[in-house]
Amino acid sequence: MKLELKNISKNFHGVKALQNVDFQLQENSIHALLGENGAGKSTLVKILCGVYQPDSGIINLNNKQQSIPDPSASLSLGISAIHQESVMFDELSVTENVFIGNHITKSNGLVDWGLMQDKTNQLLKDLEANIEPNEKIKDLSIAQRHIVQISRSLIHDADIVIMDEPTASLSQKEINELYTIIRNLKKQNKSIIFISHKLDEVIEVCDEFTVLRDGELIKSDSIQNTNKDQLITYMAGREVNQIFPKNNVTIENEIFEVRNLFKKTQFKDINFNLRKKEILGFYGLVGSGRTEIMKSIFGITKLDEGEILFKDQKILIRKPSDAIDQGIVYLSEERQQLGMTGLMSVKDNINMAVMDRNSNFYVMNTLKEIKNSAAMQEKLNIKVSYWSQLTQSLSGGNQQKTVIAKWLSTKPEVLILDEPTKGIDVRSKSAVHEFMGELVEEGMSIMMISSELPEILGMCDRVVVMYKGLIKDILNVKEASSEQIVKLASGES
Amino acid sequence: MKKILLNRDFILFSIILIILIAVGFANPLFVTPKSISDVLTDTSILIILALSQMIVILIRAIDLSVASNLALSGMLISLLSTVHPELPVYYFIALSCVIGTILGVLNGISIAILKVPFIVTTLGTLSIYRGLIYFVSDGKQVYSNEFSEDFLALIHVKFLSLSFLFWLAVLVFIVIYILLNHTRFGRNLYSLGGNPDAAKYIGINENKYIIMAYSLSGFFAGLCGYLWVARYSVASTQIAIGFELTVISACVVGGISVMGGVGTVLGCVLGALLIGLIRNALPAVDISQFWQLAISGAIILLAIIINTKTEQRKEKTIMVEN
Numbered sequence: 001m002k003l004e005l006k007n008i009s010k011n012f013h014g015v016k017a018l019q020n021v022d023f024q025l026q027e028n029s030i031h032a033l034l035g036e037n038g039a040g041k042s043t044l045v046k047i048l049c050g051v052y053q054p055d056s057g058i059i060n061l062n063n064k065q066q067s068i069p070d071p072s073a074s075l076s077l078g079i080s081a082i083h084q085e086s087v088m089f090d091e092l093s094v095t096e097n098v099f100i101g102n103h104i105t106k107s108n109g110l111v112d113w114g115l116m117q118d119k120t121n122q123l124l125k126d127l128e129a130n131i132e133p134n135e136k137i138k139d140l141s142i143a144q145r146h147i148v149q150i151s152r153s154l155i156h157d158a159d160i161v162i163m164d165e166p167t168a169s170l171s172q173k174e175i176n177e178l179y180t181i182i183r184n185l186k187k188q189n190k191s192i193i194f195i196s197h198k199l200d201e202v203i204e205v206c207d208e209f210t211v212l213r214d215g216e217l218i219k220s221d222s223i224q225n226t227n228k229d230q231l232i233t234y235m236a237g238r239e240v241n242q243i244f245p246k247n248n249v250t251i252e253n254e255i256f257e258v259r260n261l262f263k264k265t266q267f268k269d270i271n272f273n274l275r276k277k278e279i280l281g282f283y284g285l286v287g288s289g290r291t292e293i294m295k296s297i298f299g300i301t302k303l304d305e306g307e308i309l310f311k312d313q314k315i316l317i318r319k320p321s322d323a324i325d326q327g328i329v330y331l332s333e334e335r336q337q338l339g340m341t342g343l344m345s346v347k348d349n350i351n352m353a354v355m356d357r358n359s360n361f362y363v364m365n366t367l368k369e370i371k372n373s374a375a376m377q378e379k380l381n382i383k384v385s386y387w388s389q390l391t392q393s394l395s396g397g398n399q400q401k402t403v404i405a406k407w408l409s410t411k412p413e414v415l416i417l418d419e420p421t422k423g424i425d426v427r428s429k430s431a432v433h434e435f436m437g438e439l440v441e442e443g444m445s446i447m448m449i450s451s452e453l454p455e456i457l458g459m460c461d462r463v464v465v466m467y468k469g470l471i472k473d474i475l476n477v478k479e480a481s482s483e484q485i486v487k488l489a490s491g492e493s
Numbered sequence: 494m495k496k497i498l499l500n501r502d503f504i505l506f507s508i509i510l511i512i513l514i515a516v517g518f519a520n521p522l523f524v525t526p527k528s529i530s531d532v533l534t535d536t537s538i539l540i541i542l543a544l545s546q547m548i549v550i551l552i553r554a555i556d557l558s559v560a561s562n563l564a565l566s567g568m569l570i571s572l573l574s575t576v577h578p579e580l581p582v583y584y585f586i587a588l589s590c591v592i593g594t595i596l597g598v599l600n601g602i603s604i605a606i607l608k609v610p611f612i613v614t615t616l617g618t619l620s621i622y623r624g625l626i627y628f629v630s631d632g633k634q635v636y637s638n639e640f641s642e643d644f645l646a647l648i649h650v651k652f653l654s655l656s657f658l659f660w661l662a663v664l665v666f667i668v669i670y671i672l673l674n675h676t677r678f679g680r681n682l683y684s685l686g687g688n689p690d691a692a693k694y695i696g697i698n699e700n701k702y703i704i705m706a707y708s709l710s711g712f713f714a715g716l717c718g719y720l721w722v723a724r725y726s727v728a729s730t731q732i733a734i735g736f737e738l739t740v741i742s743a744c745v746v747g748g749i750s751v752m753g754g755v756g757t758v759l760g761c762v763l764g765a766l767l768i769g770l771i772r773n774a775l776p777a778v779d780i781s782q783f784w785q786l787a788i789s790g791a792i793i794l795l796a797i798i799i800n801t802k803t804e805q806r807k808e809k810t811i812m813v814e815n
Contacts, residue, residue, distance in 0.1 A: 049694065072696025087691035089684050091755050100684055101695030103677045110675040 001063060002027045002191045003048075003160060008057035010043055017043040018054070018215045025160065030182065030192045032202040032223070035212035036235055041195055044212070045162055048193075049081050050074035075101075080158030082149040082166060090138040095120040097137055098151045123151045127181055142286070143174035150181060161185060162193040167201060173490070179205055197452070199228045211235055251461060252276035254312075255445055256328070256414050258297065261306035266292045267469035270306065274414065274447060277440050281460030281477070282449040284489050289469040290449045291333060294416050298323045298330035310414075324353060327413040331403055333422065333449070340403050345388045347373040350405045376405035380435065400432065408439075415439065417448045421455065433459060453482050467491040501748045501800055505763040508796050512770060519778040528777075530655055536769025537658035538717050538724075542736075543743035543765040544669045544758065545713035549706045550744050551673075552686040553753030556707060557615035558600060559714045560736035561622035564728075566592040566718030568626045571635040571728035578641035585644060589719040590712050596622060597711015601704030619737070626730045637726035648723040658720060665713070670758045682706065687754025743768050746796055767796060 003025040010018040018040045025031050035041050046052045048059075050068040059066050061077055068074045074081075081087075089097055095113075096103075098120050106112045120133040129147045137145060146166050153161050163182070167175045182205060185192060196202050202209065203223055210220040211234040218234045254273050261270035267289040274280050282290045296303045299317040308315055310326055317323045323330070340349050350373045351358055358368040377384070380401045384394070391402055400420065407415065417436075421429040436446060436459060450456050456463050457477055465472045465488040472488040517524040542559055549556045569592055570585045596618070603614040637645070650657045673679035685692040685702050693699065722728045747764020749756030771792050775785045 051694070070696065071694045075696055081694070083694070087688070087694050089687040089691065089754070091687050092683060096680065096684075101681070101692075101697060103680055105677060110671065111677060111680060113675075 001025075001060070002029075004060040004063075005044075005047075006058050006060070008044070008047065008054045008059075010047065010052060010054050016215050018047075018212075020057070021212065021215070021217045022220070023210055023217070024220065025191050025193060026208065027191055028186060028189055029207045030186055030194055030205055032206040032209040033193055033195045033212070034199075034202065034209055034231060034235055039212040039235070040215040041212055042164070043215075045081060045164060045193070045195070048074065048079055048160075048162060072101075075156055075158075078157065078159045079162070080153030080156050080160070081162040081164065082146065082153065083164050088137045088145055088148070091136060093133065094124075094131055094135050094137065094140070094148055095133040097148050098123065098133075098155055100152065102156060119155070120151065123154060127151065128177075141174075143178070146178060147181070150185075159189065160191050160193070162195070164195045165197065166194075167196060167198060175201070199231050202231070203228060249277045249441055251278045255310070257309040259307050259309070261293060261296065261303055261308075263292065263296055263301070263304045265469075266296075270471060272464055272471065272474060274445050276445050277443060278462070279436065279440060279446045279448060279460045281456040281463035282447065282466065283451070283453065283456050283463050283485055284466035286451060288466040288489070290466055291418055292469075294330055294418060294447070294449065298328065298416065300330075324410050324412075327411070328416070329353075329407040329410055329412040329414070330416040331407055331418060331420065333418040340391050340399060340406070343390055343392060346377070346382060346384050346391055346394070346402055347388070349391050349402050350376050350409055353406050354409045372409055373405075376409060379408075380405050381431070397429075397431065404432075404435070413444060415444055415446045417446060419449055419451065421450075421452070453485060456485070457482060465489050502757055502760045502763060504800050505747065505760060505767065505796070508799065509763065509767050509770060512767070512774065512792075516774040516778055523774060523777040526654075530659070532769055532773045533659045533662075534656040535773060536766055537656070537662035538720055539739060539743055539769055540662040540762055540765040541665045541713055541720075542717055542740045543747065543761050544665055545710045546740050546744050547747075547749050547756060547758070547761045548669070548673070548682065549710050550686075550741075550749050550751060551682045551753060551756065552702060552706055553689070553751075554604070554611040554703065554706070555615065555741065555751070556597075556600065556710045557612070557737050557741075558596070558618040558622055559710060559740060560733040561619045561626075562593055562596045562711055562714035563718045563721055563736070564730070564732045564734075565596065565622045565626050565629075566590075566715040567722040567732060568630055568635070568718075568728045568730075570719060571640065571722050572629060574641055574644050575635060575639045578644070582643050582647050586716070586719050590715040593715015593718060594708050594712040597708040597714065598704060600711065601707035604707065605700035605703040623730070623734075630728075630730065632730060634730075635722075635728040640723075640726060645723055645726055648720065658724065661720070666758065666762055673758055678702075678705070683754055685754075689753075739768060742793055746793055746800075748800060768793065 001024060003023075005021065005023040008018055008021045008023070009016070021040065021044065023033075023044065033041050033044065043052060047054050048068065050071045050073050053069070059068065066077060068077065068079075089100060092100070095116050099116050104112045104116050104119075117133050124131050124133065124147070127147055127150065129144065131140065131144050131147065137148065140148065150161075166178060179201075182192060182194070194202070194206055206223050208220070208222050209226065209231070211218040211231065213235060253276055255276045257273040259271055262268040270293055272280070282294075284290050292301070295301045297308060297317065299319045299322055308317060310328070315322075315326055317326070317328075320330075341352070344352075347369060351369045354372070355364065358365050358372065376382070382394075382398050382401045382405065384398075391399060394402065404420075420436075421432050433455075436448070440446060448456075448460065450459075457480075460477050462474055463477055463480065463485065464474050465485055467489055468491065472491070475485065513524065522528060542563075546556060546559065566589045570589045573588070574580070574585060600611075600614055600618055603609045603618075604611045609617075648657055652660055673682065681692070681697050682702060684695070685697055685699060689699065721733055725732070743765040744756070744761055745751065745764070746767055747756065747761040749761055749764075768789075771789045775789060776782075780788060
């Protein structure tokens with residue numbers, strides 16, 4: 001046994017993130033750690049990395065009890081984590097990122113750049129990666145960044161490598177290359193903890209799995225003894241078809257259309273239409289241009305060419321308020337940065353976009369504001385503890401709903417949602433989905449960017465598949481297979 | 494080649510050269526070796542302080558207390574020298590550095606341990622350190638005739654017809670260059686400023702680095718305390734007042750990002766040189782006293798705009814151009 005966690009529990013302000021979780025990692029094995037967002041995977045990883053301390057439970061490494069008081073202890077025990085992009089140093093070179101916190105020094109105490117350069121070169125060559133050691137991280141693709149992170153863990157001589165969603169935004173070709181690297185790591189006697197939402201790849205690559213749900217251990221077994229449907233049931237705790245409550249509505253006439261949208265270096269030849277009461281999905285890899293198109297439609301960035309039609313009329317959108325006046329709103333992906341002001345109350349956030357409607361000659365009508373906010377809170381079931389609670393102290397799900405309420409206050413006809421359920425717990429997620437269904441029933445049309453294929457397949461009527469700034473195809477969801485969509489999105493067909 | 498042309502340090506260097514040539518046309522006397530050597534001497538303290546400020550800015554902080562620290566350290570050793578004129582000058586320099594370092598450590602402790610935001614801490618110590626000068630000096634000045642000869646002599650030593658101040662700035666440049674580029678400490682400052690969360694994951698102790706950075710800033714402020722007093726032969730409550738802003742502008746002009754983790758040592762020096770050049774050149778080209786401050790501000794702003802705009806040209810590309 002390489003690593004064994006016994007009875008690990010961790011609470012955050014009364015919320016049980018992990019409850020008596022056991023986890024066993026065999027030597028020489030690739031172990032999938034599965035669960036929905038908020039299931040406790042990242043808490044577990046952070047405990048292994050020494051970022052969090054468990055409230056109770058023990059950690060055995062190589063059959064010896066260990067404590068991991070801080071990240072450097074974790075590194076020196078041979079545990080290395082490959083997180084998503086956030087742990088790279090964009091402005092520093094590849095070499096430096098590989099050796100970060102572990103610079104080789106000469107006998108005189110100075111950093112030995114030459115030696116580090118050579119070692120990095122050798123490592124990258126061994127991994128068959130075409131990366132220049134001198135390049136800055138900010139100039140690399142996401143796949144290349146992962147390889148740099150893998151090189152980093154090799155330099156640290158880690159024998160447990162944790163990979164947190166390493167394939168989330170890679171193309172199929174890059175994913176296959178990564179698999180080769182992972183299998184090579186296994187051959188070199190490393191144990192790997194592999195976190196991924198893509199169950200097909202989990203089944204293909206991993207030897208064992210552990211499923212967490214709501215902070216509890218649900219199942220741990222060998223991959224051979226399970227299948228995809230079973231894994232989904234373990235993760236969701238219910239049958240799959242219940243997850244996306246898309247109501248059946250009759251789709252009406254076309255309401256919105258774009259023709260030949262073009263923005264230099266970002267996207268071109270963008271043509272699609274949206275019909276009343278329709279949910280149109282936008283699927284593609286992170287960075288395929290979906291958000292950029294929506295930002296241009298909403299007037300945040302300028303289009304180079306192309307026209308936008310709304311109810312058969314050509315409209316000109318120069319700035320977001322033009323779009324809002326027309327009844328088109330955009331709910332951004334980074335809700336905390338762009339969608340809400342954390343230091344303002346829920347009421348003020350909800351009314352932020354409709355100040356002109358709630359005021360008389362530039363003086364705010366507080367009564368109107370309270371009425372609107374109360375109605376929205378009721379409708380969306382936003383839970384606040386007290387009247388003037390600041391938005392930043394709400395849970396992720398309630399924050400998301402506050403942003404939605406803000407935009408619904410403008411009474412839009414076309415709603416653009418950019419990754420509306422990213423990073424929120426399962427229950428809030430399904431509430432958002434249910435609500436989208438209601439809005440469509442009431443006559444709204446929705447465009448939804450999502451990187452989660454099940455969400456696209458469950459919620460949308462049609463899906464626009466994008467790859468590197470181009471629309472590869474627009475498919476009817478009922479007739480499309482997930483394989484087909486994934487292939488299109490990775491530019492293979 | 495294109496890479497060199499778009500390099501910030503190179504652009505900055507070109508701007509300095511262009512200003513120098515332009516001023517040379519307006520007033521040929523300004524570009525004589527003697528006059529340029531005077532500009533360099535005059536800018537040396539700014540260079541030293543900008544370099545030490547850079548260390549702090551690299552980790553996403555700012556030290557607003559440097560000028561007050563400089564003035565307080567300078568006053569304390571001046572007062573001592575009036576009482577003990579017999580002590581050797583090296584003693585005063587070392588003492589000034591020690592006082593400066595202690596004042597810097599206090600900043601660091603307040604920020605790292607007491608968690609008072611850096612802007613609040615150093616804004617506070619800016620006033621406290623300045624206020625202490627009144628306390629220790631009773632508001633009086635120490636005049637040139639009160640210093641010992643030894644105390645003032647060192648600053649006038651010349652080597653290869655360039656001043657002691659200039660050579661000291663060169664030495665500090667080399668030391669900080671090596672520190673930031675060739676030691677673990679320096680590289681960790683870059684990572685800490687570039688991505689503090691990630692730096693924690695690789696086991697960099699943030700508090701230790703904050704305290705170290707502020708003590709270095711304090712050390713050099715202390716050193717400059719001696720330099721300033723000796724150069725102008727006067728210590729008073731008013732010396733170097735507002736100079737922290739000049740120091741920070743030098744860093745910003747030099748391309749040290751206030752967002753942390755970005756900037757070169759050479760750029761920092763060039764930034765200080767540009768500001769020193771403008772301050773010295775404007776009087777030389779017959780511009781009215783009343784306009785000088787506004788014009789120098791405008792030139793600095795313009796230099797920053799040119800410098801950053803050239804860099805930004807590299808845009809994110811999504812589409813494959815066919």
